[in-house]
Amino acid sequence: MKWPGAFRLKSMEWLLITTQTQRQVIDLTDLLQPLVPSAGTGLMTLHIQHTTAAVTTADLDPGTDLDLLDFLEGVVPDRHWRHPHDPAHAPDHLLASVIGSSVSLPYARGKVLLGGWQRLVLVELSGPRERRVAVVATAGLESGTG
Amino acid sequence: MKWPGAFRLKSMEWLLITTQTQRQVIDLTDLLQPLVPSAGTGLMTLHIQHTTAAVTTADLDPGTDLDLLDFLEGVVPDRHWRHPHDPAHAPDHLLASVIGSSVSLPYARGKVLLGGWQRLVLVELSGPRERRVAVVATAGLESGTG
Amino acid sequence: MKWPGAFRLKSMEWLLITTQTQRQVIDLTDLLQPLVPSAGTGLMTLHIQHTTAAVTTADLDPGTDLDLLDFLEGVVPDRHWRHPHDPAHAPDHLLASVIGSSVSLPYARGKVLLGGWQRLVLVELSGPRERRVAVVATAGLESGTG
Numbered sequence: 472m473k474w475p476g477a478f479r480l481k482s483m484e485w486l487l488i489t490t491q492t493q494r495q496v497i498d499l500t501d502l503l504q505p506l507v508p509s510a511g512t513g514l515m516t517l518h519i520q521h522t523t524a525a526v527t528t529a530d531l532d533p534g535t536d537l538d539l540l541d542f543l544e545g546v547v548p549d550r551h552w553r554h555p556h557d558p559a560h561a562p563d564h565l566l567a568s569v570i571g572s573s574v575s576l577p578y579a580r581g582k583v584l585l586g587g588w589q590r591l592v593l594v595e596l597s598g599p600r601e602r603r604v605a606v607v608a609t610a611g612l613e614s615g616t617g
Numbered sequence: 618m619k620w621p622g623a624f625r626l627k628s629m630e631w632l633l634i635t636t637q638t639q640r641q642v643i644d645l646t647d648l649l650q651p652l653v654p655s656a657g658t659g660l661m662t663l664h665i666q667h668t669t670a671a672v673t674t675a676d677l678d679p680g681t682d683l684d685l686l687d688f689l690e691g692v693v694p695d696r697h698w699r700h701p702h703d704p705a706h707a708p709d710h711l712l713a714s715v716i717g718s719s720v721s722l723p724y725a726r727g728k729v730l731l732g733g734w735q736r737l738v739l740v741e742l743s744g745p746r747e748r749r750v751a752v753v754a755t756a757g758l759e760s761g762t763g
Numbered sequence: 764m765k766w767p768g769a770f771r772l773k774s775m776e777w778l779l780i781t782t783q784t785q786r787q788v789i790d791l792t793d794l795l796q797p798l799v800p801s802a803g804t805g806l807m808t809l810h811i812q813h814t815t816a817a818v819t820t821a822d823l824d825p826g827t828d829l830d831l832l833d834f835l836e837g838v839v840p841d842r843h844w845r846h847p848h849d850p851a852h853a854p855d856h857l858l859a860s861v862i863g864s865s866v867s868l869p870y871a872r873g874k875v876l877l878g879g880w881q882r883l884v885l886v887e888l889s890g891p892r893e894r895r896v897a898v899v900a901t902a903g904l905e906s907g908t909g
Contacts, residue, residue: 482658482757483725508758512774514808514899516660516721520732522676528864530814530856534845542857545840548691553680564676565688572674572735573721575808575865577897579775584897586812589864605723605730607660608758611774612800612900628804628903629871654904662806662867666878668822694837699826710822711834718820718881719867751869751876753806754904 484606486517490598494544496529496536497593499604503576503583506606512579513611518572519604523563523597525570526604531590539594543570563596570594578608630752632663636744640690642675642682643739645750649722649729652752658725659757664718665750669709669743671716672750677736685740689716709742716740724754776898778809782890786836788821788828789885791896795868795875798898804871805903810864811896815855815889817862818896823882831886835862855888862886870900 484506488497503515519526529539543566552561576591577584585591593602630652634643649661665672675685689712698707722737723730731737739748776798780789795807811818821831835858844853868883869876877883885894 482759483723511758512899513758514901516723518721518723518730520730520735522674522732522734527860528814529860530846532846532848534847535853535856538844538846538853539857539860542839546692546838547688552684554676554678554684555680556678561681561684564681565685568673568675568685568738569716570861571717571720571863574863575721575810575867575899577775577808577810577899584810584812586814586895588814589812592860603732607658607721607723609660609755609901610758612803612805612902613774628905629869657904659904662869664867664869664876666876666881668820668878668880692838693834698830700822700824700830701826702824707827707830710827711831714819714821714831714884715862717863717866721867749878753804753867753869755806755901756904 486604486606488593488602488604490595490600490602493598494540495595495598496539497595498531499591499593503591503606507578507581507583508608509581511610514575514609515578515583516573516575516607517604519602521602523560523567524602525567525572525594526574527570527592527594528574528589529592530588560597566596632750632752634739634748636741636746636748639744640686641741641744642685643741644677645737645739649737649752653724653727653729654754655727657756660721660755661724661729662719662721662753663750665748667748669706669713670748671713671718671740672720673716673738673740674720674735675738676734706743712742778896778898780885780894780896782887782892782894785890786832787887787890788831789887790823791883791885795883795898799870799873799875800900801873803902806867806901807870807875808865808867808899808901809896811894813894815852815859816894817859817864817886818866819862819884819886820866820881821884822880852889858888
């Protein structure tokens, strides 16, 4: 029996990303676009299921990914951390919590709406690993009249 | 007259959290789980109604909560701030704005979906106080076909 | 022919903000309020379409906006950045990615729900410019019973 189209609800998608290096900024924009509903307006919300990686938006001119990683590296002091599993991983956890694990982007008529230079990015802080990002589309409501 | 079940819309819930110390990381995951809709997929979005506390996700191995607080303490320099109410509170406001006041987590079939080590946390920066966190569930849409 | 009210879906609104100085914190709360649906509960989610500006929530006591800008200025070291378009803009991009481009605020019965001192703010890091912020309202679901 074929899966009836009417019941083929795909209300949650996952992006599976294999990162290549210890710290890396990866552009997810082109992976997100095919998941955008073809009609209506609303939000694409992403949530990364990890504690040593984050999602945000960024400029990705050449070298700006490395600028971001250098900046993050410098923000965390080199000191003894309590984290018992591996104290060397503590900065990865701390940066992930501050950058954040979720971001919401508007879409309209099948397109995710970003600024001209704006890209959706995964910030890998403790790679290389396979990372899972949940993607949920929600519909926009008619706005009030004030 | 009893409140008719059909009209018992509970589309916004609140978590009321009493924090115990000046700075503290509190795990909200087990408080969120009972608020997840029992069917369907979508998002649980939380927003904290305060300017000296934040919500995010974090690893909570033993001691990692204190690592996060030490890291945050060190990020803000010890200088004179303008904040008129109490300049000593300025760092609490600044950190809250950078960490953020909202986070969105996916759910499916009655469960909030987090990574294996990932917890939803409240970061108290100026406790002890009673904190209010709004919780709104929204339904996911069927994804597009690209 | 007049635009029929029944089809006047305005499910995405835009805030257009002209910033006045290079770095500035601008209160968007009063601009958001008229866009809140007049009934029901749910979320107002904002996303800024730029890579050198951010949105978050903040205390806005007098001077606290300048405290936030001073703090951000101090977080980024004065070093050579790779960013090819204009290396001097690199800190603006880095801070925007860490603060974040989206925030979700709850609403109920026509009002956005913020804490007593909490304001929705745009953080301009490379002004003066015209900035676009998308605003999407989504409806809350009835919560589960656990």
